Amino acid sequence: MSILNVFALPLRKPAATVAGLRSIPFACSKSTFSVSTSSPLAEAADAVTLIEKEEKVQGNDVEGLSIDGAGFNGPVLRELTDPNGLNLDVTVPPPEMQSRVTFGPERFTLTVINKNVSELRCPNGQTTCKRNKHKHSDRYEFAASQCSKCPLRKECLENPETKRGRTVIKNDYEVEYERVKQKATTPEYAVVRREHGKVERKLGELARHHGNRLARYRGIVKTLVQSLLTALVVNVSG
Numbered sequence: 001m002s003i004l005n006v007f008a009l010p011l012r013k014p015a016a017t018v019a020g021l022r023s024i025p026f027a028c029s030k031s032t033f034s035v036s037t038s039s040p041l042a043e044a045a046d047a048v049t050l051i052e053k054e055e056k057v058q059g060n061d062v063e064g065l066s067i068d069g070a071g072f073n074g075p076v077l078r079e080l081t082d083p084n085g086l087n088l089d090v091t092v093p094p095p096e097m098q099s100r101v102t103f104g105p106e107r108f109t110l111t112v113i114n115k116n117v118s119e120l121r122c123p124n125g126q127t128t129c130k131r132n133k134h135k136h137s138d139r140y141e142f143a144a145s146q147c148s149k150c151p152l153r154k155e156c157l158e159n160p161e162t163k164r165g166r167t168v169i170k171n172d173y174e175v176e177y178e179r180v181k182q183k184a185t186t187p188e189y190a191v192v193r194r195e196h197g198k199v200e201r202k203l204g205e206l207a208r209h210h211g212n213r214l215a216r217y218r219g220i221v222k223t224l225v226q227s228l229l230t231a232l233v234v235n236v237s238g
Helices: 040-058 074-081 174-183 187-209 220-236
Strands: 002-010 021-029 032-035 064-066 089-091 109-112 118-121 131-133 137-141 167-171
Touching (some): 074 089, 074 174, 089 187
Parallel strands (some): 064 089
């Protein structure tokens, strides 16, 4: 493992009680990066910035990224995997999904007609354009008349006796999420996740046993020196 970059974030405490800065190691293994930051939300948000700086400053062409469950984030996944952008092979563990006996959103086919109009087709061939836009998803509604005599009611509706039509939520990042889920079933995924654990243990050692959770001195430069020297000692010692 080699420590390539170290960032620091202020502790989330009142200014009068802040005693130092939290350091965030950024570690890599060959051309696939493993990222660890101070919090799950920061990890997802900082991954793009860290990769961009690594490629720009170090001149490395990063091919892949292994990130914890916080990376299961639609906007971040899209930016990391964009063929016209970073174009990374991202490895992230998908969350455990509750099993369902009815048709999931993936069974409904979405057709984009124009910027403002989309059509959703159900497994029985019924269509609807009625939708409510949310931040990262669209909620589509089928009319009760479309579902009332459907032969697939038991497979589609959680309550087949309802007089309402089916509602379906299509996430804007469904493609990215599905790609992550599919990759989690491959042998390559298992190999990368085993390697990820080795990096995480080293980062844990830095934080728990070598005082790298908090900076000893104020200032990013001093924090950088502390983290680099600590990482050097840990790497040399095995």
